[in-house]
Amino acid sequence: MKALDLLDAASAELLGFDWLVNAVAPISPYGTRLFSELVPFRPGNEAAAESRARAIAQIAEQLHPDRVSAARSLLEHLPDIAGVVAGVSMGAMLDDPGFFELRLFCETVERVDASLPASGFGQRVASEATQAVSAALAPGRNEAAGFYLSDAFDADLAAARAAYAQAQAEVDAARGREQERVARQLGREEVAGDEFIVMRSEVLGRLPAGVRVVREAVTYLLCALEYGESSRGALERREAAFGRMSALEERVRLQLSCVVREHAAGLGVAARAIGELDVSLAAVRFSQSHHCTAPAVIAEAALTFERARFLPLEAELRVAGRRYVPIDLDLRGAGVLTGPNMGGKSIALRTCGFLALCAAFGLPVPAAQARVGLFDQIAWLGTGLRERSGGLLSSFAREVTSLKEILTRFAPRLLILVDEFARTTTPHEGKALVVALTQRLRQRNACALIATHLQGVAAAAGVAHFAVRGLKAIGTPPAARDLKDALDALAASMDYTIAVVGGDDPPHADAIALAELLGLDPEFVKAAYRALSQ
Amino acid sequence: MRVGLRLLELARERGARAIFVVGTGKNVGKTTALLAMYEAACNSGLRVGLASIGPKPRLRLHPNTIFVTARPLLPSSPSAEILKISELESSSGSLLYARTAYGGLYDLAGPSSASGLRVAVEEIAARSDIVLIDGAIDRLATLASANGAIVVSCGAAAAKTESEAVGDVATLTARLRVPAFDPLAGALELEGALTATMAADFIAAGEERQIVVGDSTQIVMNGRSLAEALARLRIRCRRTLDVIATTVCAVAPERSFDPGPFLAAVAGATKLPSFDVFAGREAA
Numbered sequence: 001m002k003a004l005d006l007l008d009a010a011s012a013e014l015l016g017f018d019w020l021v022n023a024v025a026p027i028s029p030y031g032t033r034l035f036s037e038l039v040p041f042r043p044g045n046e047a048a049a050e051s052r053a054r055a056i057a058q059i060a061e062q063l064h065p066d067r068v069s070a071a072r073s074l075l076e077h078l079p080d081i082a083g084v085v086a087g088v089s090m091g092a093m094l095d096d097p098g099f100f101e102l103r104l105f106c107e108t109v110e111r112v113d114a115s116l117p118a119s120g121f122g123q124r125v126a127s128e129a130t131q132a133v134s135a136a137l138a139p140g141r142n143e144a145a146g147f148y149l150s151d152a153f154d155a156d157l158a159a160a161r162a163a164y165a166q167a168q169a170e171v172d173a174a175r176g177r178e179q180e181r182v183a184r185q186l187g188r189e190e191v192a193g194d195e196f197i198v199m200r201s202e203v204l205g206r207l208p209a210g211v212r213v214v215r216e217a218v219t220y221l222l223c224a225l226e227y228g229e230s231s232r233g234a235l236e237r238r239e240a241a242f243g244r245m246s247a248l249e250e251r252v253r254l255q256l257s258c259v260v261r262e263h264a265a266g267l268g269v270a271a272r273a274i275g276e277l278d279v280s281l282a283a284v285r286f287s288q289s290h291h292c293t294a295p296a297v298i299a300e301a302a303l304t305f306e307r308a309r310f311l312p313l314e315a316e317l318r319v320a321g322r323r324y325v326p327i328d329l330d331l332r333g334a335g336v337l338t339g340p341n342m343g344g345k346s347i348a349l350r351t352c353g354f355l356a357l358c359a360a361f362g363l364p365v366p367a368a369q370a371r372v373g374l375f376d377q378i379a380w381l382g383t384g385l386r387e388r389s390g391g392l393l394s395s396f397a398r399e400v401t402s403l404k405e406i407l408t409r410f411a412p413r414l415l416i417l418v419d420e421f422a423r424t425t426t427p428h429e430g431k432a433l434v435v436a437l438t439q440r441l442r443q444r445n446a447c448a449l450i451a452t453h454l455q456g457v458a459a460a461a462g463v464a465h466f467a468v469r470g471l472k473a474i475g476t477p478p479a480a481r482d483l484k485d486a487l488d489a490l491a492a493s494m495d496y497t498i499a500v501v502g503g504d505d506p507p508h509a510d511a512i513a514l515a516e517l518l519g520l521d522p523e524f525v526k527a528a529y530r531a532l533s534q
Numbered sequence: 535m536r537v538g539l540r541l542l543e544l545a546r547e548r549g550a551r552a553i554f555v556v557g558t559g560k561n562v563g564k565t566t567a568l569l570a571m572y573e574a575a576c577n578s579g580l581r582v583g584l585a586s587i588g589p590k591p592r593l594r595l596h597p598n599t600i601f602v603t604a605r606p607l608l609p610s611s612p613s614a615e616i617l618k619i620s621e622l623e624s625s626s627g628s629l630l631y632a633r634t635a636y637g638g639l640y641d642l643a644g645p646s647s648a649s650g651l652r653v654a655v656e657e658i659a660a661r662s663d664i665v666l667i668d669g670a671i672d673r674l675a676t677l678a679s680a681n682g683a684i685v686v687s688c689g690a691a692a693a694k695t696e697s698e699a700v701g702d703v704a705t706l707t708a709r710l711r712v713p714a715f716d717p718l719a720g721a722l723e724l725e726g727a728l729t730a731t732m733a734a735d736f737i738a739a740g741e742e743r744q745i746v747v748g749d750s751t752q753i754v755m756n757g758r759s760l761a762e763a764l765a766r767l768r769i770r771c772r773r774t775l776d777v778i779a780t781t782v783c784a785v786a787p788e789r790s791f792d793p794g795p796f797l798a799a800v801a802g803a804t805k806l807p808s809f810d811v812f813a814g815r816e817a818a
Contacts (some may be wrong), residue, residue, distance in 0.1 A: 079619065097605050097630055100616040126703070142615055143580065144661075148635065149613040161636060165597075168637045188814050190536050192570050197784065197793050197813040215785065219792050219811075222785050242638075246611035 015353035032279025052362030100147035106134035129266020292364035308367035339468025382419035538570030550683035559692025563783030583658035689783030715770030
């Protein structure tokens with residue numbers, strides 16, 4: 001799955017693109033190849049994006065997750081026949097491991113088909129080609145579900161192999177007699193291997209016939225047992241039998257390779273179909289695991305959703321045993337988002353980006369309901385971008401250069417998510433810059449959500465003002481001053497709802513209350529409140 | 535005497551289902567010892583599995599032998615039953631498990647990692663009565679500790695003098711036979727390896743507690759340092775190994791030792807049943 005120029009690397013990181021890629025990654029080599037070429041739908045392709053998302057969501061609804069898992073576990077062990085099929089197409093003769101893989105592929109394809117009845121995936125993957133190859137290789141299926149070039153493939157093979165086995169037995173017997181004779185003459189139980197040591201003290205007179213001295217030393221002789229006449233004769237007969245058996249085995253391989261070659265194109269089609277199925281199953285699994293719905297994909301710079309979730313954070317919170325609070329938003333064009341610290345402004349921005357990403361790849365979105373536009377670019381500006389240490393630019397200057405780069409990119413339909421832009425300069429000038437940015441984005445018909453603590457931006461720029469409701473009540477700080485307890489108290493007190501407010505409504509920061517919840521000492525907090533009231 | 539059968543009996547008396555053959559160096563008779571056991575096992579009617587750490591020269595295998603090899607090394611004839619194609623890789627290509635239908639010449643190959651070898655041995659063990667593994671001790675320790683026996687081979691090819699060869703095999707077997715730690719006694723458990731420098735520090739500090747490492751491959755010392763450390767410190771392992779015998783190979787292209795005294799010296803230094811596979815002898 002390639003983002004291409006939909007996202008820059010920093011925005012991709014913040015919006016959980018890699019997380020999404022992992023979550024919808026297929027499992028077979030065929031799916032992986034197709035998946036690596038998957039690119040986002042661009043504006044103008046709304047119908048196609050929506051159609052794919054709807055198809056996936058529909059299958060996710062109809063198909064039990066256990067069936068999806070079962071099909072995926074079959075796909076996981078599917079061998080990659082691409083090399084084998086390519087080779088045979090170019091005239092190569094296949095080897096036994098190649099037949100093993102083809103047989104396994106054809107059988108698995110049938111099992112995958114059988115595991116997904118009436119699933120809405122369209123045509124079956126198994127085809128005339130897979131059935132023909134499966135039938136041709138069936139005699140090679142052994143009890144271990146492997147492959148053996150069995151006698152059943154060729155009427156002459158059994159006799160040739162029996163002759164070879166007989167010849168080998170003759171070699172073993174002849175050689176065994178020679179070894180036994182030498183062992184007996186040396187007074188030993190056995191002579192093992194082709195080379196052996198004879199201690200001079202063992203030799204009474206001459207060495208047994210057929211024993212050749214390889215090396216002489218004072219106390220021992222390193223010897224080799226030469227092949228006697230009967231062994232040599234047996235060896236010659238074995239080599240001849242081996243040659244006949246070998247030729248017949250190659251004949252069978254040639255015949256089987258011809259069958260595979262005849263169906264190579266059909267196997268290629270099946271391989272592509274199984275890859276598409278794998279990619280779809282991965283998306284279905286994603287949709288089922290995260291309770292996604294198909295979005296309406298619209299030809300507007302807008303994002304409207306109910307009970308949407310930023311899945312990477314939801315997963316993180318689940319591991320930590322915490323609850324995720326979904327959000328609603330109706331963003332058409334540009335809007336300003338204000339709210340308290342830790343009220344979820346940044347996550348709201350990321351949720352927007354994540355849903356837009358899902359829609360761009362024709363995936364169901366993690367929301368109860370959504371209308372999502374397709375974009376040429378999704379960009380992030382402001383906090384959260386990985387800080388680079390050193391260099392000539394301050395963090396403000398880096399923001400400005402990033403903004404300049406975003407504004408100069410060719411993106412007729414832009415989604416831009418701005419998190420506290422210009423927070424590091426003076427509030428007065430910072431606000432002026434944020435207002436100017438918001439106006440520019442409005443003029444460009446961009447879909448933009450601009451999170452800020454600055455007051456009056458929405459009214460000044462003439463855009464919608466959204467606000468996180470914030471702390472419902474200031475909770476009592478936990479006695480133990482434990483961070484986890486403080487976060488629990490904060491989560492219990494925070495209302496993450498995003499509401500449309502009047503353009504001039506002052507933003508709530510609840511910063512001092514939060515500082516108290518997070519354990520700053522009471523004297524400090526009192527001093528802050530005194531300063532606030534002056 | 536039938537050395538292969540004797541080695542096999544020693545292993546099976548201990549309940550071992552896998553026998554690892556390791557050596558003090560190259561060309562010290564590991565393959566000869568392995569083949570002697572293989573012949574004995576086949577003659578006893580056992581279903582035998584063979585594995586190797588790295589590629590081995592072609593071996594003549596009997597029918598019904600399970601083996602692991604690299605895909606490009608599988609001969610076309612005699613055709614073998616392909617049991618499974620592994621995801622493991624070797625230096626010669628991807629690995630597969632096969633069973634000989636007829637006797638013939640086959641190459642062995644194996645994964646280069648310890649975890650890969652564990653998988654390969656488990657695959658083979660599931661289909662055979664005994665598995666014989668030609669390998670390197672640093673990759674085998676965690677594997678062999680389960681239900682494996684170890685045979686240590688030494689020979690003239692790996693040492694300039696007989697006394698050096700005897701010293702090497704004594705050191706290796708001493709390291710492999712470090713006893714299990716006593717959980718009731720005081721212990722200093724090391725996370726990683728025990729080096730010669732660390733051992734010297736422990737000796738200087740008069741350390742009397744058990745010094746515990748995971749397995750004997752984590753004792754990274756040789757020769758005199760190892761002998762000194764084993765004599766003066768209570769070095770122990772969490773996972774012990776079962777070394778059952780040594781084999782000797784007194785001849786090498788560049789030198790040879792007197793087989794009888796060499797075998798006796800190895801047996802004396804290791805206090806293990808010791809065999810000369812080439813001479814068909816066991817040390818007295």
